[in-house]
Amino acid sequence: MTPHGEGTPGGPREPRPGRWSDLDRPPLNAAGLRRGLVRAGGLWTQLDVVQRTGSTNSDLVSRAGAGGLEEGVVLVAEEQTAARGRLDRQWTAPARSGLFFSVLLRPAEVPVARWGWLPLLTGVAVATGLSRAAGVDTALKWPNDLLVTVGGEERKAGGILAERAGADGVVIGVGVNVSLRGDELPVPTAGSLALAGAVSTDRDPLLRGVLRSLEDWYGRWRAAGGDPGASGLQETYAAGCATLGRVVRAELPGDRELVGEAVAVDGDGRLVLATGEGVQEPVGAGDIIHVRAR
Template identity: 45%
Template sequence: MHADPGPESPRPLDADALRRELVEGPGAPYTSLEVLEEVGSTNAEAMRRAGLGAADRGVLLAEYQASGRGRLGRTWTAPPRTQVVVSVLLRPGAVSPTLFGWLPLVTGLAIRDGLVAAGGVDATLKWPNDVLVDGGKIAGILSEMTTVPAEGDFELRLPALVVGVGINVTLTREQLPVPHATSLALSGGTTDRDVVARAVLEALAHRHEQWRRCERGSGSTISDELMAEYSAACSTVGAEVRVELPGDVVRTGRAARVDREGRLVVVTPDGELSVAAGDVTHVRPAAGRWGG
């Protein structure tokens, strides 16, 4: 069913202006940018286009996403033009698969950077990549991988990565998908979606380029610079946490650090526990809310 934005709907994104700034200008970081009026999932569409040969650093935005997807198979939606919904296609080339696990974390750091720069809010990260303002989730991220045919005559398939982001901009309290979410409007930030989209895409380009450079400068491992900057932005580090694992297994302790593999290292009464994002159902504060 097509979503009717209605007469009171916010104005649409200015696709031409975003393309001029992010695709067509000198040193522009992206190869293409398209704004879709409606799509099931920007990630699914970007993955489909990757299989058809879409270029590295292509951007898809949507005014309305009918079947948004998150971690652990969760689905969500929001009224048209109330979010910035964007997916970026990356063809990582020579980047080692050992660095792929850090891409969701680096993406979260970029979203936090963009919102701080343009959103007028004090955003922070909850490991691995939830973006919070005043303890409420303001953005969600989903990273996915597929393989696509290599160029030339060889029957070789290479990885393609898609990072998808949904940022709550003008959602009201009643429109939020879950009670612990928030939006830029509710947090006193900017509600100009063009400003948010541009700042977030610029931050993504910068952080993704840092991530790619790790292959050349750090021996296929995350750089000290990115580790330090992520850790400084992550409110989980140093907090007392409750880690919920599959099978109703719960561990509590202090989140001491994020390691080279992007795992959260928790000091428990039984010793250190290193947990990967894919192995965790939830990481929650032991008491109260996350810092904003």
Template identity: 50%
Template sequence: MWTIHRIATTGSTNADVAAAARDGAAEGYAVVAQHQSAGRGRLDRRWEAPPGTALAMSFLLRPDDVPVARWPWLPLLAGVAVVEAVRLAAGVDAVLKWPNDVLLDGGKLAGILTERVDTPAGPAAVVGIGLNVAQTADQLPPGGVSMGVVTGEFEQDTDAVVLDAVGDRLAARYEGWRAAGGDPLASGLAEDYTRRCDTLGRDVRAELPGGDAVEGLATGIDDSGRLLIATAAAGDPVAVGAGDVVHLRPR
């Protein structure tokens, strides 16, 4: 379903796809770059890697027949798709840290940033994925990992294999979710995400955008894709919809 535009370098693939969406690009428009100089992750963090060592990918979605209340599942959907793609492309098992950081051997392999874009044709979503492919250990940021470091393989055609796998799994997951009206239960997304989420069952601290924090046991994901944290205080678990989660206890 993708119309892929491959470029050597750009400021931000998400910005490129958002601009195309505002200009009327159809669903499936995608930009893939081997280097981006102004990439952004969640919470406006910078994301950059040496040229030729990582893939920056952004995909345009227009799920106009899905209730907007279910759109928060798109980042989680993308996370599941990337975990599945890594398994297909490299034969390794990655996991997710809520909401959609992809971890491999305890290090961060990929980050995902999903943004809503208002366009003349209605709201759209841009799903951006930054995936570490061939960085060496000394090229990675603290806490990062690449597929090459884990597998020891740095073939020149790795990018193509990874891109094909990500595109295939993202399309399949998206089409299944959309066919179910965005229902995470009916589409199987909620079950599959829960199975791959390494945050669940851990003691965690969620650092919220306003500066507050919630600490406790991560017990589940609610119908809106929020992380449920059981705190020491009595009462129902706290539902966290945005924030930076720190794993406090080994699983």
């Protein structure tokens, strides 16, 4: 076989982009991932890898809404063209430069009032999995950002988005920048595992590590009936949360703003702020801006 551009009729031409066009970013091994993760009695029941889609969360929410999907479906994309974060923010990344996936959970044994812990649980699981598989210390910014340190500065390297899927399901999406280079960063405050000095950017073991960690934490939480204290989730989240101990500005719904020190994460997963007036106020939704480092 003659390589494109060498000895082909009509002279040299540019190689056509394909799944192996960037050898620094090989495709995921879907069959190998299924062998390592999908097993009888385990959480993960199905794992699919698609080359390109708008949003794995949107796709999985739609499929779950149509019925017939059991818990534990994992949908992974090599590239997303309409990925969404909280507050419908858009973000994009080069193909095969990160982990972009969504999972379907059906925590029937857990009261719905405790489902708000699922994004925080996922953050703990992702941070734990990446620490083991990539050798990178990943911190959590409440409620759903993953932070790494690049050049002595905290940078956002990933995020989590949870959405209801029908009456009994939740789809959780995860996006992590793995091999993103400095000249590819969408904003100066972004980061990646590679820029943070990861010992490995091989996405197959990284994804296996994250999903195994998520299975472990979800199992503990579910066995405890969603109790964040009994499952160890609340304590572990607080230990890895970079927001606690900081003065933060909370931009709340209704154009309201609150400034205070983040002192705790309460039993409902809310961030508790101690204001200058000596009042402790829980925040359940909104944007959190770190104002002062510890």
